[in-house]
Amino acid sequence: MTRLKLLLPNDDPRWNYVKGAFPQNKAEARECWLDIRIGLADENLFEDGMLSLTEARRKERGLYKDANLLFTRFQCPKDIAQDSDADLSKFVEA
DSSP states (O other), X not given: OOOOOOOOTTXXXXXXXXXXXXXXXXXXXXXXXXXXXXXXXXXXXXTTTTSOHHHHHHHHHHHHHHHHHHHTTOOOOHHHHHHOSSOOGGGSOO
């Protein structure tokens, strides 16, 4: 199955699942971290049971790639990492 990504005019092509441009400040980065955290929640990762385990793992890898890209400029806020079901602690600066 081929995956097609629809890019809107403001979307950064480096993102896998986060929508919009790469953030320019901490407030925009916080919104991206929230999108990543929400995307990694089980109900969103499996899309309420609509995705197979393989598809969900692929989506999870894509979200972690987005997190790695975002971490190159902005660390994950501690409150977002602590509230997450996923392990975002590695993206928080100690």
